[in-house]
Amino acid sequence: MVPMLGDWDNPASTSKSDACSSQKSILYIDAYDSFSFNVVAMLEETLGVKVTVITIDSQWPDSNMNEFLQHFEAIVLGPGPGDPNVPSDVGIMKDIWDLQDSDLMPVLGICLGFQSLCLRNGVPIERLPYPIHGQIHKISTTSKDIFEHIPEIEVTLYHSLYANSASAEAPDLEYLAWLALEDRPEKQIPMGVRHRKKPFWGVQFHPESCKSDIVACKTLLQNWWKMAMSFNKIVGRGGYCSLPDTVISPNTIFSPFPDAAYEMLQLSRATSKVSDSRSLKRPGLTAEAVSELFNKPGSPTVLFQSNGQYSIVSVPSAGSWRLEYYVETHELRLIQLHDDCKVTESCVSVVQLWDALRYLMEMKKVDSGNKEVPFWGGFLGYFSYELGLTCLPHPATAQASEPPRPHGNGKRSESLESPPDVSLLWCERSIVLDNTTGNIVVQSTRDDDRAPLGWLDQTIQLLEECSIPVNETDTDEFLDSILQQSKIQLPEEQKYKQQIEQCKAELEAGESYELCLTSETTITLPVPEEESTRIAFPWKLYKRLKTYNPAAFSAFADLGDTKIASSSPECFLNWDRHSTLEMKPMKGTVRKYPGMTMEKACEILSSTKEMAENLMIADLIRHDLYGICGSGGVHVEKLLEVADYGRVFSMITHIKGTIRPNHLGFAVRHMPQLNTPNMAVHGLTTLQRCLPPGSMTGAPKERSCMHLRTIENRKRAIYSGVMGFLDLGGGGSFSVLIRSAFTCSAGSDYTDKKLQTWRIGAGGAITTLSTAEGEWDEMLTKLRVVCNIFTPLGKINRQAGVP
Numbered sequence: 001m002v003p004m005l006g007d008w009d010n011p012a013s014t015s016k017s018d019a020c021s022s023q024k025s026i027l028y029i030d031a032y033d034s035f036s037f038n039v040v041a042m043l044e045e046t047l048g049v050k051v052t053v054i055t056i057d058s059q060w061p062d063s064n065m066n067e068f069l070q071h072f073e074a075i076v077l078g079p080g081p082g083d084p085n086v087p088s089d090v091g092i093m094k095d096i097w098d099l100q101d102s103d104l105m106p107v108l109g110i111c112l113g114f115q116s117l118c119l120r121n122g123v124p125i126e127r128l129p130y131p132i133h134g135q136i137h138k139i140s141t142t143s144k145d146i147f148e149h150i151p152e153i154e155v156t157l158y159h160s161l162y163a164n165s166a167s168a169e170a171p172d173l174e175y176l177a178w179l180a181l182e183d184r185p186e187k188q189i190p191m192g193v194r195h196r197k198k199p200f201w202g203v204q205f206h207p208e209s210c211k212s213d214i215v216a217c218k219t220l221l222q223n224w225w226k227m228a229m230s231f232n233k234i235v236g237r238g239g240y241c242s243l244p245d246t247v248i249s250p251n252t253i254f255s256p257f258p259d260a261a262y263e264m265l266q267l268s269r270a271t272s273k274v275s276d277s278r279s280l281k282r283p284g285l286t287a288e289a290v291s292e293l294f295n296k297p298g299s300p301t302v303l304f305q306s307n308g309q310y311s312i313v314s315v316p317s318a319g320s321w322r323l324e325y326y327v328e329t330h331e332l333r334l335i336q337l338h339d340d341c342k343v344t345e346s347c348v349s350v351v352q353l354w355d356a357l358r359y360l361m362e363m364k365k366v367d368s369g370n371k372e373v374p375f376w377g378g379f380l381g382y383f384s385y386e387l388g389l390t391c392l393p394h395p396a397t398a399q400a401s402e403p404p405r406p407h408g409n410g411k412r413s414e415s416l417e418s419p420p421d422v423s424l425l426w427c428e429r430s431i432v433l434d435n436t437t438g439n440i441v442v443q444s445t446r447d448d449d450r451a452p453l454g455w456l457d458q459t460i461q462l463l464e465e466c467s468i469p470v471n472e473t474d475t476d477e478f479l480d481s482i483l484q485q486s487k488i489q490l491p492e493e494q495k496y497k498q499q500i501e502q503c504k505a506e507l508e509a510g511e512s513y514e515l516c517l518t519s520e521t522t523i524t525l526p527v528p529e530e531e532s533t534r535i536a537f538p539w540k541l542y543k544r545l546k547t548y549n550p551a552a553f554s555a556f557a558d559l560g561d562t563k564i565a566s567s568s569p570e571c572f573l574n575w576d577r578h579s580t581l582e583m584k585p586m587k588g589t590v591r592k593y594p595g596m597t598m599e600k601a602c603e604i605l606s607s608t609k610e611m612a613e614n615l616m617i618a619d620l621i622r623h624d625l626y627g628i629c630g631s632g633g634v635h636v637e638k639l640l641e642v643a644d645y646g647r648v649f650s651m652i653t654h655i656k657g658t659i660r661p662n663h664l665g666f667a668v669r670h671m672p673q674l675n676t677p678n679m680a681v682h683g684l685t686t687l688q689r690c691l692p693p694g695s696m697t698g699a700p701k702e703r704s705c706m707h708l709r710t711i712e713n714r715k716r717a718i719y720s721g722v723m724g725f726l727d728l729g730g731g732g733s734f735s736v737l738i739r740s741a742f743t744c745s746a747g748s749d750y751t752d753k754k755l756q757t758w759r760i761g762a763g764g765a766i767t768t769l770s771t772a773e774g775e776w777d778e779m780l781t782k783l784r785v786v787c788n789i790f791t792p793l794g795k796i797n798r799q800a801g802v803p
Contacts, residue, residue: 024049024229027072029093031056031080031112032393034700035158035619037626037666038208039078039110044631046218047225049073053666055393056080056091065095066103073238074106074228077113079206081511081703083161084116084125094120097200105237106199106228111159114202118163118193122170129184131160131768133513134612136211139191141177146201146223147192153177153216155191156209156615160510160768163190163204172196177203199231209619210636258348260332261356267334268364270319271428275369275376275443275729276450278460283438284468287311288543290431290440291556293466294459298535300337301558302380302425304725306733307571308552309436312375312725315429315459317446322559323379324420325353327386333420335560350390353422354688357726358673361680366728370441373432374576377445378680378728381424381559382737385720388692389709392702417757419717419744423559424726429455445728475540480792482537485526488790491519496779497772502711507768514616514698515708517775518716518763521783523741523790527756538563538743544789545741549646553735555723564718566740567785569645570652572693572722575683577730581628581657582637583621585695586736587614587765588651591781601649602642609769610651614640617765618653620694620701625657627667628686633658647785657686679730687722693736696720698765718742719761738762739785760786 026049030036040051052072061068069075075096082089089112096107097120109117115125138154141147157179165175165188177192191204201224207217232238287303294315295301300322305311316337324333327350334344348356361378369376389395429444442459449455496519503515528534542556542565551567571584588610590601604610618639625634638654659682661675667689668674674685698704719742724734743758762783764775 024073025071026051027069027075028053029056029075029077029091029096029113030054031078031082031090031093032700032702033078033080033112033623034694034702035206035208035623036078036080037623038619039076040666041626041631041634042208042217043076043221046221051076051666054092056093057088058092060092060095066099069099069103069105072105073232074108074225077107077109077116079111079113079158081513081700082112083510084112084119090116104198104235106224106231107201108224109200109202111204111206114193114204115159115161115163117195117200117202118165118170118173118190121173121195122168123163123165123173124167125161126164126167127508127510128160128162128189129181129187131507131510132157133160133507133767134158134616135608137179139177139179139205141192142175145176145194146220146227147176148223150216150219153213153220155205155207155212155217156619157205158209158513158616159204160508163193165190172198179204199228206619209615210622210639211615255349255351255355257359258346258352258356260334260346260348260352261359263334263344263346264323264356264360265363267321267336268319268360268426270317270447271364271366271377271445271728272447273365273367275366275445276456277370277441277443278456279370279439279441280460280464281438282440282463282468285433285438285440285463285466286469287313287433287435288546289466289469290433290463293462294431297532297539298558300425300560301556302427303556304380304723304733305435305552305554306374306724307574309434310374311433311435312380313431313433314380314425314427315431317428317444317449319426319428319446321426323381323422323424323426324560325387325422327384327390327421350387350395354684355673358681358684361684361726361728362676362678364728365678365680365730366445369729370443372434372439373441373443374731374733375430375432375725375727376443376729377428377430378426379424379726380427380724381422381557382564382718382723383687383691383721383734384419384421384718385692385696385716387421388721389705391688391691392705394702417744418715419562419742420559423557423562425559431459475543476793478533478536479540479544482525482528482533483790483792486790487524488787489522489524490783491521491779493776496776499711500766500770500772500775503707503766504768504770506707507766511707512698512700512704513767514613515704515711515766516696516698516763517708517766518696518712518720518761519779520714520716520719521760521762521787523758523760523787525756525758525790527754538565541565541741541789545786548789549739549785551646551739553723555735557723561744562718562742564723564737564740564742566723566735566737568723568735568738568740569650570695570736570738572724572734572736573683573687573690574733575659575679575686575731577679577727579659579679581625581659581683581686582654583625583690584652584654585614585617585621585693586650586652587617587695588642589764589778589782590649592647592649596649598642598644598649605642605649605651609767611640612767612769613765614651614653616699617694618655620699621653621655621690624690624694625655625686626665627689628665628682629657629659630663630665633660633663633665648781680726680728680732683730683732684726687732687734691722692720693722695736696738716761717759719759739782741786741790758790762786
């Protein structure tokens with residue numbers, strides 16, 4: 001006989017003693033939501049429990065659900081995309097409702113879990129009049145049960161479906177909280193429920209969101225936990241040892257360690273454990289001038305500005321080499337840049353690629369260097385959006401356990417117009433400029449460079465003696481002579497607006513909370529006949545972009561056939577050499593024009609729509625970092641703040657995480673490679689787990705990417721990827737590749753081509769409050785930042801319609 005709910009607060013019996021551990025355990029069933037680890041962390045931080053995570057498509061261990069569940073005090077059914085009417089969207093959640101009376105245990109359903117509970121007890125789940133995604137609302141409660149001492153509560157909502165309690169009798173359910181729609185106050189939307197006879201509860205809102213009332217939500221969880229423990233005492237649950245972590249096997253494919261890792265280590269043999277340096281001050285000497293001094297036009301070069309303060313310039317050496325990787329073919333190319341320019345090709349899976357990079361950064365760790373700069377040597381380059389898709393739980397690009405064999409002709413299989421999905425330049429020598437102090441650090445990891453009168457001394461002398469360049473007068477004339485013949489192909493307005501409506505249809509169906517729709521603009525230009533002009537064009541284009549739109553993460557890359565000019569304002573991921581990770585998602589943009597002040601921009605960006613855009617990504621980023629850092633390891637530094645980014649105002653959130661190798665997060669506990677204090681390894685793993693950038697996908701990330709791939713029907717490639725550095729000292733910094741242009745057809749190998757094509761991506765977050773006209777205008781606002789540099793100065797390209 002199951003005790004009645006009202007009896008649980010005054011148990012008549014006590015539980016069996018737990019001879020194994022005093023820490024209680026909760027099972028969390030994850031519906032592949034991008035907020036799941038926020039819930040898990042909140043449970044551990046608030047209740048002091050250990051949480052085990054399994055996904056909705058898991059098989060019960062040993063096909064014995066009841067025996068497995070005996071190791072837990074309670075179950076939490078998490079939020080997720082989709083519809084509880086669709087069996088695959090709830091998976092094994094439905095098994096919980098089939099527990100026999102003798103096996104009953106406390107359950108809390110959140111959002112999707114709440115809807116599943118209601119549906120199972122006869123309440124239909126239907127569409128709301130309009131979705132409520134990322135919105136904050138105040139709900140009223142009965143002030144009893146799990147809402148005791150909480151008469152009302154401000155919470156974040158992420159749902160487009162609801163339990164229609166008015167359309168069906170549900171005698172076994174009691175409603176505990178409601179939301180009255182603002183435009184339909186007579187319509188009460190259930191927000192909290194309990195089963196009258198079984199220990200089942202549910203809430204429609206998200207207590208884990210950073211905009212929900214944290215104090216009230218913690219009280220709610222504590223109330224639920226108290227009642228759950230009371231039920232367990234009455235029925236005698238407890239006394240079982242916690243399951244070892246190995247019982248739940250991660251959803252990963254085993255990959256043998258790649259031989260390519262040893263080849264990379266051999267190519268890096270001249271890199272020592274020390275980054276020796278020399279410093280000087282030359283205010284006025286720019287990173288661009290330094291790069292021109294040491295990099296020949298057209299040679300492999302990366303210039304990356306990190307967080308607006310440090311500009312890192314690659315400098316060639318005898319040990320320089322490049323790495324290229326293609327997702328679709330699993331092709332890895334290692335290219336030596338000196339002597340015979342030898343190219344080594346092999347096939348590795350994406351998982352093997354990440355393992356190889358981790359291995360190299362661990363084995364070649366630099367132990368000492370100039371602590372004033374964030375980069376001592378290592379990799380500079382980018383990771384594409386499509387590479388990020390392979391990092392999702394169910395990769396968009398299928399990975400076979402046995403990757404395809406390499407092509408025997410020594411030629412890459414991708415089209416020359418398709419850039420590598422990863423392109424990295426190995427740098428033993430580099431120059432770092434501190435843009436705030438004017439300090440310049442010349443450094444090298446090569447032992448012979450530190451000798452008296454060696455490369456370091458020679459370079460310092462050269463920088464001391466070089467003249468400060470004056471403003472170039474020939475750049476504009478040089479560019480305009482080529483740009484006069486440019487043809488700019490904007491996205492089709494009608495098609496883009498149709499795609500916006502497609503996104504909104506998916507949002508209304510509960511498939512996503514927010515979809516970051518993007519488009520592509522192409523600029524076709526003649527290829528200059530003179531080799532010197534052809535080689536110089538991408539660099540001069542970058543310098544115009546840097547002047548026109550200076551940004552915290554301005555960058556240039558010349559990596560084989562691929563050229564990138566970027567003026568990105570958005571930080572994706574930074575990490576230091578000790579323990580700290582940080583991410584700064586940017587959503588919500590207002591174009592500057594005469595009369596648009598910071599005050600007005602703040603007013604515009606404080607709207608429900610704009611705040612929801614940023615909040616959803618902020619909660620997604622917290623989930624990503626909790627997956628790495630674990631409970632207690634993540635906090636929000638700034639939330640929904642408006643900042644000035646030159647030609648636009650944008651809203652950002654700043655979130656930090658702390659790496660503790662002995663307390664790894666839920667997503668990486670199965671990785672023995674992380675048993676190291678080396679932050680380069682942890683940073684790489686964070687990069688792997690957090691790609692593609694949430695600000696460019698929407699939430700939940702995986703389901704959003706799936707729909708965006710169908711709606712956009714194209715490869716984003718470099719756009720929406722990330723660019724930055726991997727520091728051998730342990731640190732790293734990557735920007736989101738927005739406000740950027742790239743080409744794969746502008747190199748010296750294209751003498752037989754008459755045209756070159758540059759690609760620019762732009763877009764915006766689509767929510768249910770979006771309008772087609774508003775989103776089209778926002779996309780054009782972002783597009784103008786880069787597209788304008790392809791227009792001859794003083795003229796308006798009427799064909800592009802971009803002033």
